Amino acid sequence: MDKNIHEDCGVALIRLLKPLEYYQQKYGTWMWALNKLYLMMEKEHNRGQEGAGIAAVKLESEPGHEYMFRERAEGKDAITEIFGNVRREFTEYTKDQVRDVTFAKQNLPFAGELYMGHLRYSTTGKRGLSYVHPFLRRNNWRAKNLCLCGNFNMTNVEEVFEKLTQQGMHPRIYSDTYILLELMGHRLDREVERNFVTAQKKGLTKTDITKYIEDNVKMSNVLKTTMTNFDGGYVICGLTGSGEMFSVRDPWGIRPAYYYKNDEIMVLASERPVLQTTFDLECDDIVELNPGEAIIVNKSGEVTVKQIIEPRNQAACSFERIYFSRGSDRDIYQERKKLGEQLTQPILKTIDNDLEHTVFSYIPNTAEVAYYGMLDGFKIYLNEEKIRQIQNLDHKPTADELREILHQFVRSEKVAWKDIKLRTFITEGDARNDLASHVYDVTYECLEPYKDNLVIIDDSIVRGTTLKESILRILDRLHPKKIVVVSSAPQIRYPDYYGIDMPRLEEFCVFRATIELIKERGMLNLINETYHKCKQEVEKPRGEVITNQVQEIYRPFSVEEINNKIVEMLRPEGMKTPVDIVYQSIEGLHKAIPEHRGDWYFTGDYPTQGGMRLVNQAFVNYVERVFQKEAKF
Structure with a gap:
């Protein structure tokens, strides 16, 4: 009867596995995934009414054009505000331009293939837009851009903070989300640099090196060297600027995550009915991500499930x-x-x-x-x-x-x-x-x-x-x-x-x-x-x-x-x-x-x-x- 306790956060992922033109032709709009993300987040509104945020990545964007987008808002009406703001960015164009999938891919924000949403309830009491997910780490190398959100709370932030500072890093904010972003970003940098060295040994130069890196980033390496440092319950979701998408669950299975995949999409949410209702699925179509597992979609759209951390004693949250x-x-x-x-x-x-x-x-x-x-x-x-x-x-x-x-x-x-x-x-x-x-x-x-x-x-x-x-x-x-x-x-x-x-x-x-x-x-x-x-x-x-x-x-x-x-x-x-x-x-x-x-x-x-x-x-x-x-x- 005390409903002032704040609930878990909610996460939502959509990865399109076919070109935008496919969805334009089959569903009548290239915005099909964007609309589905809105529905998923509304269906998870019970999990967060203090704020919300979305992010998207556009594949194969030309240099000089934005390829990673983010929108956040505070308050119980944050979802409506976010998607309203996205739509308003289209108003400077004609209706025909907005409907044109080729024009949208080249010019419109959030006309991408990777989408991520988050609903927030604070577990720390900290307020302000700077604490609303997703968090974003920018870089001029697309593969080094990282956007994170999650349903989690880490119990050993102090320990990880000390590890980062001992390595010479200087985190600007003391919070589990920001420290996770910095640590994972650091490991992503190392993974990019590993591929850079390999590409040079193969005799590649200039943009061929960039292409090699983006085609060969192994997010499993990044996750394994990042998540073993943390103690807590979590489902962490992320996007990279080069088109990697992932979600990883804690090895105790404390926080929940469910996914579905066919030849068109890979989608993930904190609750099974969200996917059932949004995508008209049967209960048994949907798979629960197991403790310590990560589902990873690479730039080319290949979906894999990998054991990142060995599962511990099962402790899925009964509450x-x-x-x-x-x-x-x-x-x-x-x-x-x-x-x-x-x-x-x-x-x-x-x-x-x-x-x-x-x-x-x-x-x-x-x-x-x-x-x-x-x-x-x-x-x-x-x-x-x-x-x-x-x-x-x-x-x-x-x-x-x-x-x-x-x-x-x-x-x-x-x-x-x-x-x-x-x-x-x-x-x-x-x-x-x-x-x-x-x-x-x-x-x-x-x-x-x-x-x-x-x-x-x-x-x-x-x-x-x-x-x-x-x-x-x-x-x-x-x-x-x-x-x-x-x-x-x-x-x-x-x-x-x-x-x-x-x-x-x-x-x-x-x-x-x-x-x-x-x-x-x-x-x-x-x-x-x-x-x-x-x-x-x-x-x-x-x-x-x-x-x-x-x-x-x-x-x-x-x-x-x-x-x-x-x-x-x-x-x-x-x-x-x-x-x-x-x-x-x-x-x-x-x-x-x-x-x-x-x-x-x-x-x-x-x-x-x-x-x-x-x-x-x-x-x-x-x-x-x-x-x-x-x-x-």
């Missing part, structure tokens, strides 16, 4: 499946339904099996699929109950008796509506909280006051702020007998460091509840001990194995104890309706999503050493920011 990715994906839809369905028993326990007097609903819309699964679970349960009731009859049932049994049903209502966007930023303090409490509205008299339970499911509960300031207040107006808040995800206990903007430790309601339990039970020494253990882990030399010491603070407490404390902390002042909270179990998560084992948000089992180092550092920062300031120890 992608629970919330971030589009629920229209075939497998994700079924996984989310399963997450809801298998919560039947714990919900029954908290409502004392009183299904007759329980109404089910969901908040927000992203929880809708899990809600359908939850309803399915209760329908299955109720059908079994009906069978049991009929079997327990000691006589042939009458029509009325059967009717009474068979007419039992699972009650579901649209209880809450988010029908306005209040600009709460214009006020402060209590006034802001008052406005926030009115963001949602309820369907009045949809349940019987003081008699019916209300079960409301969400995909995840992160901070709990919206629950406290809005949801529970507004649901209390219906006067249910009890409110049961259900999370289709387990307790979120740890930050993410691989591309999702998760909050600091103290912003998690689960973490705050655990700290309160520690205080109440006089266990402050546990915080002190964990602090010193975390410092020891952070101070370990590079290369030594690091473990997550923050897990220690949760060990003394059961899930139920933490749940009870969360309810106590999030209950608004003056609210009288009893509240329970039900979380998905870790076992349930793995049962519903067996192929995506990346569960560090919930377990603290980070797949990389960079993640382990950062979570320990987060606890050190927390203690020094909060406890030491209060002189607790």
Whole structure:
């Protein structure tokens, strides 16, 4: 119910494998790929609403003419602005000129064969057009021009920065994207120079050397010597000025990427339904890029998939499946339904099996699929109950008796509506909280006051702020007998460091509840001990194995104890309706999503050493920011 966490970024690639004239003749416009890129980005709008950017490369451009183009914009309307700006560049020409593919190839920007798009959500809090992808590194040699974008967050930027400076480089900006651009650009330079030396040995001169270089650049060499330096979750996409295109996925498979190829195109996106809808494909037509793999298209249009880094322990992000990715994906839809369905028993326990007097609903819309699964679970349960009731009859049932049994049903209502966007930023303090409490509205008299339970499911509960300031207040107006808040995800206990903007430790309601339990039970020494253990882990030399010491603070407490404390902390002042909270179990998560084992948000089992180092550092920062300031120890 806290939708202020920022999602993964989105990427989109299109490589035309035939001349522009082919698409003009078959589809009626040379802009077919440009139009498809727009559709792909709109279909991925859920993955980034802070900014967007596109880039294109025009093959075989004459010297003195631009061949690499880029357009970027900020804000939730960035996609519309970008493509509007591109179209405006065509207005100085006649309609016939714009439609003429030969004229377009020679004169119009973005009339190319390689296209790349990016949608941005910041995971660092940094704003401004200079932070919007794609990033571009320019050079007068076409093969040395490099344009990058990605869905990623690197956990060892400091280490790579030091490596660059030790080589004598002087990066202008300290960010993972820029440092990646500089390192990969440096390796691309070396690859170009390798081919330059080979071309000279073959006796080639002048433009023949240039042609040889562009025809023989091996992006796999560049990627292998670049990506082995990084720790993190990533899908990196890139274009070179000479016509190379690539996308590479991290060796743990943390971030997702899907591609499709036929004799006309190679296309890639962060989510499978984007490709299905945009190009009218079946689910099984599309291939997932495997951990550590790169898909590479060279200047001549040859498509290859290469293993760049050996795959590590599979840690594909489960939170992608629970919330971030589009629920229209075939497998994700079924996984989310399963997450809801298998919560039947714990919900029954908290409502004392009183299904007759329980109404089910969901908040927000992203929880809708899990809600359908939850309803399915209760329908299955109720059908079994009906069978049991009929079997327990000691006589042939009458029509009325059967009717009474068979007419039992699972009650579901649209209880809450988010029908306005209040600009709460214009006020402060209590006034802001008052406005926030009115963001949602309820369907009045949809349940019987003081008699019916209300079960409301969400995909995840992160901070709990919206629950406290809005949801529970507004649901209390219906006067249910009890409110049961259900999370289709387990307790979120740890930050993410691989591309999702998760909050600091103290912003998690689960973490705050655990700290309160520690205080109440006089266990402050546990915080002190964990602090010193975390410092020891952070101070370990590079290369030594690091473990997550923050897990220690949760060990003394059961899930139920933490749940009870969360309810106590999030209950608004003056609210009288009893509240329970039900979380998905870790076992349930793995049962519903067996192929995506990346569960560090919930377990603290980070797949990389960079993640382990950062979570320990987060606890050190927390203690020094909060406890030491209060002189607790």
